[in-house]
Amino acid sequence: MRKKGLYVIVMMALFSWAWVSSYSDEEKTRIDNEEFGNPKRVACVYDHDEHMEASELEECNVCHHLYEDGKKVEDETSEGESCAECHEVNSSEDTLPLRKAYHTRCKGCHMTEKAGPILCGECHQR
Numbered sequence: 001m002r003k004k005g006l007y008v009i010v011m012m013a014l015f016s017w018a019w020v021s022s023y024s025d026e027e028k029t030r031i032d033n034e035e036f037g038n039p040k041r042v043a044c045v046y047d048h049d050e051h052m053e054a055s056e057l058e059e060c061n062v063c064h065h066l067y068e069d070g071k072k073v074e075d076e077t078s079e080g081e082s083c084a085e086c087h088e089v090n091s092s093e094d095t096l097p098l099r100k101a102y103h104t105r106c107k108g109c110h111m112t113e114k115a116g117p118i119l120c121g122e123c124h125q126r
């Protein structure tokens with residue numbers, strides 16, 4: 001009888017944990033991964049404003065760079081354009097494919113700065 005009571009309490013705790021975590025999951029801001037069609041991973045968690053503050057970045061074109069005729073235009077940004085407009089999902093001739101563009105930019109900085117997530121599950125977080 002006592003054991004059954006404990007079982008019920010454990011199950012109730014598990015259910016409420018599952019409910020809370022599924023609920024908070026909806027609150028996370030993520031990078032749009034629709035471009036990938038059939039994504040393998042859950043989209044990367046990323047809150048644009050929070051990240052600006054946390055990383056203490058000031059230049060927008062660290063990410064939103066602008067290229068013209070294959071050359072980077074310094075001091076200009078492409079902030080209205082999505083990465084996918086220039087970086088196609090499937091590798092084209094001479095631009096990085098979209099996944100690589102993201103991983104190189106995002107993970108790349110986290111590794112050199114020794115700050116920010118570098119493990120798959122830290123970014124592609126349920």
Ligand code: HEC
Nearest residue numbers: 031033036039040041043044099102106107118119120123
């Ligand atoms: C710094 C954050 C970060 C890390 C770490 C990271 N990714 Fe990503 N990844 C992204 C972003 C941003 C995208 C672009 C779209 C999105 O959000 O899924 C992406 C896209 C992808 C895609 C293409 C979309 C899809 O789901 O099919 C795959 C596959 C992927 N990542 C796998 C991985 C694997 C495997 C690892 C670990 C080896 C990893 N990623 C680590 C940020 C990250």
Ligand code: HEC
Nearest residue numbers: 031032048057058059060062063064079080081082083084
């Ligand atoms: C660390 C990288 C990074 C930095 C720095 C950054 N952004 Fe972004 N921004 C992104 C990513 C990633 C997206 C989503 C792009 C996509 O969907 O292709 C985005 C999207 C946007 C969008 C489109 C918004 C939307 O809802 O679709 C605007 C506008 C924008 N950024 C403006 C800025 C401005 C202004 C700055 C500088 C104050 C800035 N960004 C700095 C990474 C960055």
Ligand code: HEC
Nearest residue numbers: 063064066067078081082083086094095096101102104105
């Ligand atoms: C106006 C078009 C354009 C937009 C928008 C754009 N890129 Fe690029 N990007 C290029 C071109 C062209 C190159 C040079 C060829 C190459 O290496 O792919 C490049 C190079 C890169 C590189 C390798 C060189 C470097 O700077 O480290 C990364 C990483 C990258 N882009 C990530 C991104 C990400 C992430 C976004 C969105 C936040 C983005 N790009 C938006 C055109 C663009």
Ligand code: HEC
Nearest residue numbers: 044045046050051054055062105106109110113115116117
């Ligand atoms: C130029 C450097 C730089 C670039 C580029 C960059 N990050 Fe970061 N990121 C940081 C730093 C530094 C931190 C650690 C901030 C702190 O101390 O919490 C961080 C933290 C994070 C965190 C955890 C903290 C939070 O509040 O967001 C996530 C998630 C993240 N980055 C995702 C991304 C993604 C996705 C991209 C690419 C679109 C990206 N980062 C590009 C420097 C960068």
